[in-house]
Amino acid sequence: MPFSYVSHLTCPKCKRxxxxxxxxxxxxCGSPLLVEYQLEELKKNLSPTDIGEREPSLWRYHELLPIKxxxxxxxxxxxxxxxxxxxxxxxxxxxxxxxxxxxxxxxxGSFKARxxxxxxxxxxxxxxxxxxxxxxxxxxxxxxxxxxRADMKATIVLPVDAPTITRAECSISGxxxxxxxxxxxxxxxxxxxxxxxxxxxxxxxLKEPYRIEGKKTMGIEIAEQFNWKLPDVILYPTGGGVxxxxxxxxxxxxxxxxWIQGRLPRLVAVQxxxxxxxxxxxxxxxNSSEFCTNSTTVAFGINVxxxxxxxxxxxxxxxxxxxxxxxxxxxxxxxxxRVASLEGLFICPEGAATIAAARVLRENGWIQExxxxxxxxxxxxxxxxxxxxxxxxxxxED
Amino acid sequence: MPFSYVSHLTCPKCKRxxxxxxxxxxxxCGSPLLVEYQLEELKKNLSPTDIGEREPSLWRYHELLPIKxxxxxxxxxxxxxxxxxxxxxxxxxxxxxxxxxxxxxxxxGSFKARxxxxxxxxxxxxxxxxxxxxxxxxxxxxxxxxxxRADMKATIVLPVDAPTITRAECSISGxxxxxxxxxxxxxxxxxxxxxxxxxxxxxxxLKEPYRIEGKKTMGIEIAEQFNWKLPDVILYPTGGGVxxxxxxxxxxxxxxxxWIQGRLPRLVAVQxxxxxxxxxxxxxxxNSSEFCTNSTTVAFGINVxxxxxxxxxxxxxxxxxxxxxxxxxxxxxxxxxRVASLEGLFICPEGAATIAAARVLRENGWIQExxxxxxxxxxxxxxxxxxxxxxxxxxxED
Numbered sequence: 001m002p003f004s005y006v007s008h009l010t011c012p013k014c015k016r017x018x019x020x021x022x023x024x025x026x027x028x029c030g031s032p033l034l035v036e037y038q039l040e041e042l043k044k045n046l047s048p049t050d051i052g053e054r055e056p057s058l059w060r061y062h063e064l065l066p067i068k069x070x071x072x073x074x075x076x077x078x079x080x081x082x083x084x085x086x087x088x089x090x091x092x093x094x095x096x097x098x099x100x101x102x103x104x105x106x107x108x109g110s111f112k113a114r115x116x117x118x119x120x121x122x123x124x125x126x127x128x129x130x131x132x133x134x135x136x137x138x139x140x141x142x143x144x145x146x147x148x149r150a151d152m153k154a155t156i157v158l159p160v161d162a163p164t165i166t167r168a169e170c171s172i173s174g175x176x177x178x179x180x181x182x183x184x185x186x187x188x189x190x191x192x193x194x195x196x197x198x199x200x201x202x203x204x205x206l207k208e209p210y211r212i213e214g215k216k217t218m219g220i221e222i223a224e225q226f227n228w229k230l231p232d233v234i235l236y237p238t239g240g241g242v243x244x245x246x247x248x249x250x251x252x253x254x255x256x257x258x259w260i261q262g263r264l265p266r267l268v269a270v271q272x273x274x275x276x277x278x279x280x281x282x283x284x285x286x287n288s289s290e291f292c293t294n295s296t297t298v299a300f301g302i303n304v305x306x307x308x309x310x311x312x313x314x315x316x317x318x319x320x321x322x323x324x325x326x327x328x329x330x331x332x333x334x335x336x337x338r339v340a341s342l343e344g345l346f347i348c349p350e351g352a353a354t355i356a357a358a359r360v361l362r363e364n365g366w367i368q369e370x371x372x373x374x375x376x377x378x379x380x381x382x383x384x385x386x387x388x389x390x391x392x393x394x395x396x397e398d
Numbered sequence: 399m400p401f402s403y404v405s406h407l408t409c410p411k412c413k414r415x416x417x418x419x420x421x422x423x424x425x426x427c428g429s430p431l432l433v434e435y436q437l438e439e440l441k442k443n444l445s446p447t448d449i450g451e452r453e454p455s456l457w458r459y460h461e462l463l464p465i466k467x468x469x470x471x472x473x474x475x476x477x478x479x480x481x482x483x484x485x486x487x488x489x490x491x492x493x494x495x496x497x498x499x500x501x502x503x504x505x506x507g508s509f510k511a512r513x514x515x516x517x518x519x520x521x522x523x524x525x526x527x528x529x530x531x532x533x534x535x536x537x538x539x540x541x542x543x544x545x546x547r548a549d550m551k552a553t554i555v556l557p558v559d560a561p562t563i564t565r566a567e568c569s570i571s572g573x574x575x576x577x578x579x580x581x582x583x584x585x586x587x588x589x590x591x592x593x594x595x596x597x598x599x600x601x602x603x604l605k606e607p608y609r610i611e612g613k614k615t616m617g618i619e620i621a622e623q624f625n626w627k628l629p630d631v632i633l634y635p636t637g638g639g640v641x642x643x644x645x646x647x648x649x650x651x652x653x654x655x656x657w658i659q660g661r662l663p664r665l666v667a668v669q670x671x672x673x674x675x676x677x678x679x680x681x682x683x684x685n686s687s688e689f690c691t692n693s694t695t696v697a698f699g700i701n702v703x704x705x706x707x708x709x710x711x712x713x714x715x716x717x718x719x720x721x722x723x724x725x726x727x728x729x730x731x732x733x734x735x736r737v738a739s740l741e742g743l744f745i746c747p748e749g750a751a752t753i754a755a756a757r758v759l760r761e762n763g764w765i766q767e768x769x770x771x772x773x774x775x776x777x778x779x780x781x782x783x784x785x786x787x788x789x790x791x792x793x794x795e796d
Contacts, residue, residue, distance in 0.1 A: 172735055
């Protein structure tokens, strides 16, 4: 039985196909590429019960990942993050069956580790030695650290306003770190120039096809953790949107395998009112988004003015009868505090945005009381210590 | 079959016994208490293979934990942290079979979550509503967050020099946070006074008997992850020493269950040259340590001038033919950087101390080249961002 059932790459726009044996970036038409698997073959050879005893990492799903040989895996033990019942928060929201999938409990402290682990492993399999990327912080930290583990050179370009802790993560890994005045879109332009000049591998969001495969394991885990019966709603903080695209892709694959039945969860893209291009596009029933100028939000990870995969995010929303919601920074920070004090989870502002959105959607009736709802916390709150107000008396030693 | 095989509490010094049905602190004689289990009964009813398919948290070992009813569990999904092979670092150290057990990948970002999860769960089972503790940061953060989840009031007393991020964790949980000028020993005096005045539960290190039960799961996990064949050496950064005591206790229990055979791993207590009371006691072949004055180290978690459980730490070292080693801050920070750049793990200074100690012990021949060695990284490096020097040019947007 093969380690991976990966087949080839397909362009979701123009339907061109590409080999997974060579380095690929975007399609000739400019679209991101998606990985295809031999699902009919896999269906005959594997069932969910085979997976139960495997190690608690995302590599338990290796048949559905693009790495052909276990020897190429670059892992820090990422995946199988806790799916945490949050009944007190749920009562507060009138959503008693509320869960938080906690992506803080993962190497590098954010869900970006999934994309980095699979992306770097595939890059290793392809013989790649050097890469570059723009980032809002967490992705750069994750890719820099996994690149170090894989003996690859990494160049990371980061807005100067991004959480400063992520600089330490990039720097200690030995990566080349550049700070810029501007947003991730500006950082992206600098990387594009480097890549064009030096021919190094561009691992910007969706410019290589494998990060999404790492992210999709969040969807598979949610399915497995609910014993292959999916929840009604999943809320996801949406910047580049790779996680949402990945979760949707995983559910389609699990449907094809016959591992899940029935309606898919309604997928909700949550954005900040300070940067909500997907919400605007969804409200206007469009299939792509417009560049959001002067974007700003405390949830730095979702400050993405224009996502390359916007059309895939919108497709996932439309196909699952989902929606897109924007919440403001104050709402996020209030929920961040409430989640910590009620449930003991110190989530990041992006994760808190999903709770704020759940509140809005419950209040307007889009979420029903009896529904099972999963909110994705994409990382550790402690990467953003400045979002917490501390008012503490200093006692003198007596 | 009972959920827990907990039996009673015993004093390791004077052998008095106590019930697990009531709140207990120290023994009348002043010693910490240890939890005993009905291991002979458990041996008949459970085998390692029964555990294989359970959820990947420390609660997979619930029979060996002191909580009698699953209803009382307060969990954020803690445990089954990755055991990460570090072959490049191992080659650098001439210890090819070197592993890092990564306790950064756990809720609240440090191994303190284990003690808090089990300690708070047992406190809930006992009906406790309020607690207080001194801390060097990570324990306070963990106990504050788990207490919030359990609807308990928490008072945390923290040295003003402790990592500032842990203040945010305590504060956002809703705990009452006090900062003091001084060390954890000074914080401990303030807590003792509060406890005496108000009668609240004192969850200082080893002053309640259950934290150690959470910590011991590191030992059980190491055994399970090595398929119940133990490594030769385990290095542990030692402040209060609860983890080392717990790991030793778990191995004795697994021996009694017949789940492990042969020699136990040699346990190594690693301290900072700026605070090394256990190392001094071990060198002098004593059974207890002396208070270390003017202690200081960048590895704040192990700045503990005098551990209440020093005699238990020393017993674990003597009984396993282990040793105690002090390393200085520069050595730690060098290893911290090396581990990140070679293996992609951003470990904390305390964790890095174990690597520095492994280097010393390999160089002086105490560790042999072919031995299997586990170094415990007790938490996330990113809780100590100031330990990383960042030298980055700021590019201007063009």
